[in-house]
Amino acid sequence: MRITTQAMTSRILADLQASQTRLATLQSQVSTGRRISQASDDPLGTADALRQRADMAGIARDQQSVSDAGNWVSATDSALSQVTDVMHRVKELTVQGANGATTTAGRAAIAAEIGQLIESVKSSANAKVGDSYIFGGTATTAPPYTAGASDAYAGDNGTIARSIGPGVSVPVNTTGAQVFGSGGGDGKLLDTLRNIQAHLSANNVNALGTTDLQALDANLDAVTSVQAGVGATQNRLDAAASRLTDAATTVAKANDSTESADLAASLMHLSAQSTAYQAALKSASSIMQPSLLDFLH
Structure with missing residues (x-):
């Protein structure tokens, strides 16, 4: 079968084009450090890479959620610690007021200090994380308590939860009604403090010495119990953060293995392909050079 010069030329050009394509691919791998630049480079690897990127995005969202939850829980613990300190001070003052040696004027002064401590408790109950009030339930845009004589709770009993993994969420809030109450004889902290203040004023x-101290101790136990629950939540968040960090590292390594090029291997292949391309050019030039005049000679 006769092979024409045109057929030979077309084949040589096609081979050179293919060699150039391989050379360009290797050059791209070396310069970018990536094995996959487009889906056609490795369809299966591209599918794996897309799945891994989706996993990394999900882990990043959960990490942000855990971080937000940690801020919320930390603020709750800090506020409850402040309230506990106030309660210990109130207990000291109550014992002092129950002492028969304390004068009427002395009890009046203690009652005035109790009034200030009540406002301090309300200030802690209005603690915020960012723009959100942490003790208001799901009503996070307005303070759950107002300064002054009214101890009414303006929040709700809703639960705020944060995701810590696929299909897993953790409640992070404590409602003010649960800890501080709404006044009005509910026996919670604010009601107890108001009773102590009134009994001091009334001598x-x-x-x-009896019911007030007992109620104060009961509320102190309740606050301590809530704070223990907050600590348990913090421990769970810490464990989730550690797990997510490990998961992010694992997925990132897998993605790097899928998408990144082996630089040493790419450099070796690039050198070999470059040599092959130069040889192909020389070969093509020698084959395509003869013309009719060369044959006539």
Whole structure:
């Protein structure tokens, strides 16, 4: 079968074009450090890379959620610690007021200090994370308590949860009604503090030394119990953060293995392909050079 010069030329040009394509691919791998630049480079690898990127994005969202939850829980713990300190001070003052040696004027002064401590408790109850009030339930845009004589709770009993993994969420909030109450004889902290203040003003030594101290101790136990639950939530968040960090590292390594080029191997292949391309050019030039005049000679 006769092979024409045109057929030979077309074949040589096609081979050179293919060699140039391989050379360009290797040059891209070396310069970018990536094995896959487009889906056609490795369809299966591209599918794996897309799945891994989706996994990394999901892990990043969960990490941000855990971080936000940690801020919320940390602020709650800090506020409850402040309240606990106030309660210990109130207990000291209540014991002092229940002492028969304390004068009426002395109890009045203690009642005034209790009033200031009540406002301090309300200030802690209005703690915020960013623009959100942490003790208001899902009503996070307005303070759950107002300064002054009213101890009404303006929040709700809704639960705020944060995702810590696929299909897993953790409640992070504590409602003010649960800890501080709404006043009005509910026996919670604010109601107890108001009773102590009233009994100091009325010189009711018997109530101060019995029911008031008992109610204060009960509320102190309740706050301590809530704070223990907050600590348990923090431990769970810490464990989730550690797990997500490990998962992110694992997926990132897998993605790097899928998408990144082996630089040493790419350099070796690039050198070999470059040599092959130069040889092909020389070969093509010698084959395509003869013309009719060369044959006539």
